[in-house]
Amino acid sequence: MAIVDKLGAALDNGAAGAILTSVDALADWSRGQSLWPMPMGTACCAMELIAASFSKFDFDRLGTFPRPDPRHTDVMVLAGTITEKMKPAVKRLYDQMPDPKWVVAMGNCTVPGGIFYYDTYSVVRGADSFLPVDVYISGCPPRPEALQDGILQLRELVRTESISRGKRHARNLLLPGAPAGASDGGGDAE
């Protein structure tokens, strides 16, 4: 357990908000700038994920750099249909990722099952049946811009998360990266 998590657990029981806010700001600033995805490409959405990470769409300008090793990554991008046969492998890779970790469900197949929703004996209808999904991106497949927008939404989520479990705070904290008055959770200036 990381030291910030220990601190967060200690502060769970109604401790001083001022200290927590500063620690939150530091933790969120360090976590939210550069989310490295684990590209869990199980079907055709992986092509868009690959396109998003190469030079034309350039994922790297968001600090997002796909790594093939779950132990290097913060966010699992579920790109493609997940079958019952694949489900244990996806779960295992998710379990291998270090905390804190997030999940982006990319494409219709991972949101409700997509075109495989009806009459299927082999497809998992919705990745949220076995993983805690944070951001859903619809589309069949979504364009690379949609995926990048999903990552920006996730960054917003990460930056408003409190290390104290289950709590959220307004967007704007002490550290740079967030312009004053942007506390509504809207547009992030790159």
Place this chain on the structure above:
Amino acid sequence: MNLDELQHRLSELSPVLAPFFSLEFGDAVVGVSSDKLLETARELREIGFDRLGMVTAVDRGEFLTLVYRLQSRSLSSALFVKTKVSPAEPHVASLFEVWPAANWQEREVFDLFGIVFDGHPDLRRIMLPDDFDGHPLRKDYDNPAMIRRPDYI
């Protein structure tokens, strides 16, 4: 090699198989009964059909049709071998010893249609989870966990 030439060559190379040769929708087909399948396969391999491209099956209701697609480099041609299998007793000889490529292909047919290939070295499911119940490409397959498509979609 076109189909007439193939038929001619087949009657030259293998008079035993020639009566089973036919044309279906512009494809060359050798239709045999399931107990003759293994010797037919050996014969076809002997005369030059050295590549097994595909194994699949069709559920026709009263029977299952097992379909093999063979290709030949020496004859520059391809043909289908078809055989009928009873759905109640779905046993047929494995062609693994003739074409090793049959290994995974027959596992797939076993997985989805439930046809048992006698003599197969490792007949397990290949596409579906090991604990899956039933053979889903059979017409009579039903799974209560499936959500049925409504009529209006």
